[in-house]
Amino acid sequence: MATIVEKIIAAHSADDVYAGATVWLELDVRAARDFGGASVVKNFEKHYPGQKVAEAGKTFFTFDCVVPANNIPYANNQQLCREFAARQGVKVFDVDAGIGSHVLMEEGLARPGQTVVNTDSHMNVVGAIGCLGQGMGDADVAFAFRAGWTWLEVPPSVKVVLNGKFKWPTTAKDLALALLREFGSSRLLGKAVELYGPAAERLSLEERITVASMATEMGAVGIFMPPSDEVLEWCGGAAGAEVEGVYADEDASYEATYELDVDGLEPLVACPPSPANVKSASDVAGREIGSAFFGSCTNGRLEDFRATARVMSGRPAADGVVAYAVPATRRVYGAMLAEGLAAELFSAGFVVSNAGCGGCAQGQIGMTGKGEVQVSTSNRNFPGKQGAGETYLCSPATAAASAIMGRITDPREVA
Amino acid sequence: MAARPFVLEGPVWPIVGALGTFLNDVDTDQIYHNAHLAVTDVDEMGQYAFGNLAGWEDFPKKAKPGDILAVGANFGAGSSRQHAVDCFRALGVAGVVGLSFGAIYKRNATNAGWPLMECPRLAELELAPGDVLRMNLETGKVANVTKGKAVPARPFSRVQKDIYSAGGLLAYGAKLAS
Numbered sequence A: 001m002a003t004i005v006e007k008i009i010a011a012h013s014a015d016d017v018y019a020g021a022t023v024w025l026e027l028d029v030r031a032a033r034d035f036g037g038a039s040v041v042k043n044f045e046k047h048y049p050g051q052k053v054a055e056a057g058k059t060f061f062t063f064d065c066v067v068p069a070n071n072i073p074y075a076n077n078q079q080l081c082r083e084f085a086a087r088q089g090v091k092v093f094d095v096d097a098g099i100g101s102h103v104l105m106e107e108g109l110a111r112p113g114q115t116v117v118n119t120d121s122h123m124n125v126v127g128a129i130g131c132l133g134q135g136m137g138d139a140d141v142a143f144a145f146r147a148g149w150t151w152l153e154v155p156p157s158v159k160v161v162l163n164g165k166f167k168w169p170t171t172a173k174d175l176a177l178a179l180l181r182e183f184g185s186s187r188l189l190g191k192a193v194e195l196y197g198p199a200a201e202r203l204s205l206e207e208r209i210t211v212a213s214m215a216t217e218m219g220a221v222g223i224f225m226p227p228s229d230e231v232l233e234w235c236g237g238a239a240g241a242e243v244e245g246v247y248a249d250e251d252a253s254y255e256a257t258y259e260l261d262v263d264g265l266e267p268l269v270a271c272p273p274s275p276a277n278v279k280s281a282s283d284v285a286g287r288e289i290g291s292a293f294f295g296s297c298t299n300g301r302l303e304d305f306r307a308t309a310r311v312m313s314g315r316p317a318a319d320g321v322v323a324y325a326v327p328a329t330r331r332v333y334g335a336m337l338a339e340g341l342a343a344e345l346f347s348a349g350f351v352v353s354n355a356g357c358g359g360c361a362q363g364q365i366g367m368t369g370k371g372e373v374q375v376s377t378s379n380r381n382f383p384g385k386q387g388a389g390e391t392y393l394c395s396p397a398t399a400a401a402s403a404i405m406g407r408i409t410d411p412r413e414v415a
Numbered sequence B: 001m002a003a004r005p006f007v008l009e010g011p012v013w014p015i016v017g018a019l020g021t022f023l024n025d026v027d028t029d030q031i032y033h034n035a036h037l038a039v040t041d042v043d044e045m046g047q048y049a050f051g052n053l054a055g056w057e058d059f060p061k062k063a064k065p066g067d068i069l070a071v072g073a074n075f076g077a078g079s080s081r082q083h084a085v086d087c088f089r090a091l092g093v094a095g096v097v098g099l100s101f102g103a104i105y106k107r108n109a110t111n112a113g114w115p116l117m118e119c120p121r122l123a124e125l126e127l128a129p130g131d132v133l134r135m136n137l138e139t140g141k142v143a144n145v146t147k148g149k150a151v152p153a154r155p156f157s158r159v160q161k162d163i164y165s166a167g168g169l170l171a172y173g174a175k176l177a178s
Helices: A004-010 A034-047 A072-088 A100-106 A123-129 A138-147 A172-183 A205-212 A229-239 A302-312 A330-338 A341-347 A396-405 B083-090 B103-112 B158-166 B169-174
Strands: A022-026 A029-033 A059-062 A091-093 A115-118 A132-135 A149-153 A157-163 A192-196 A222-224 A256-261 A268-270 A278-280 A291-295 A322-326 A373-376 A390-393 B007-014 B068-071 B095-098 B116-118 B132-136 B141-144 B149-152
Touching (some): A004 A132, A022 B158, A029 A100, A034 A072, A034 B169, A059 A100, A100 A115, A115 A123, A115 A138, A123 A132, A123 A205, A123 A222, A123 A229, A132 A222, A138 A149, A138 B169, A172 A278, A205 A222, A205 A302, A291 A396, A302 A396, A322 A341, B083 B103, B103 B116, B103 B158
Parallel strands (some): A029 A059, A029 A115, A115 A132, A157 A256, A192 A222, A291 A373, A373 A390, B007 B068, B068 B095, B095 B116
Antiparallel strands (some): A022 A149, B132 B141
């Protein structure tokens, strides 16, 4: 009878669960980033002076926005969080750790079937492993710290069946952009989306992360993928325990079912000023670029940097193009060092930085100046999001091809 | 604090356009312009309510404590700013009834303990400015007392009642056992 999101919520609530119901929801993980974290602490201390968080072991700070802090206000905010955490016995994943949503998965803290909130509008990326994550504001998260739960309106579920097979150098990012092209930013508004069909089932963990990370741009509550054996094995390894996936019932009811054929899907680019403004890479090709950003919660995994190196294949970034590689997490960074990827990208002229969110929210690295054109593997290109320039969203393969040529380039030209 | 009432009654402000029909998609920038986001004192926010909504700029001068807002579809779409809820609380506006609301706006209103009801049949009440509107949060009934008409709306859930009764989400948290 129940969809994935309904089952996860029902397992965490005493209230009746149906689409549209407002319920109290137990949280397995309550976290705050350096973005918003200081306001969480201030709200907590104002409203709950001298009180403890509900469960310190389920409460975390994940610093990932401006890491390490490069300005004093952010350094102050991070320190405020650290001192609060020390008083409360709460763990901090500090400025070296990487993107909180990814760290929580790697640490086995966010698992299939669980519930997580963080001050991160892309917290729903954990839908990649069949986990319910929600970004919330600082007042909500302060309450979650105190109570251990939050409230939620149960979203209506829709099913998207992905048929066919796409072929390199088309990648999962192009699939995410194809979903944005198909549904825009409003048709999935407020929905829990479940992905099925052969093209969804064969997605790797990293590819699932890429697709799930753009649910927010579609306006969806989350994109949920029934965990594959690979995902369960990875999550089990991270958790140091066996984990089980949550799957929809055979007779679950969906508000709508859509089908999308990805056979012959071309490399795509989302042009300014919005992620839903999607065009074929070949149609945008030729636009000169000044920089190329590789990373973010969308494309900051090891597989993404391998794809980047595969397209670069020893060629350098063009003169006049600054390329940035920002791993999602410290573990990804370590793996890039261990297998020589960091050195390979360094040799191609890349700035290879520590782990973090990169340029999103005008944070760590890769901000654009007025007039600068950037290709980016991240997820948002709204005016001002990553600086004053223009951001074109694309896959690592398309970004690498563009970096080599110094202009937006269909990766099929160089791959 | 005294128990908060589950039945609210007061003069209504239908937020309509030149044609007299509800304005839809009134976004948070029209409700509370981003030029005033630096204001942190709730009491100071009232003066900016609807400051960027054509025809309604003088709302803060006209509104009186206890008044109720009646609004169109997708009210409060846009940004997550809490100011767009707090500006009405600052004016003493008792609550809002609307065809539908932006998700974050609804969340912010709920968290602030400010009564918000979704009422898809609101237009049937033929609300005129100053008609007395009654909203029953518990039963979901919304009535135009002046014209003797009533329609059903979605009643408050347990969550909404808990938060509203406590005076807001953070205040609700303060009541939890340590």
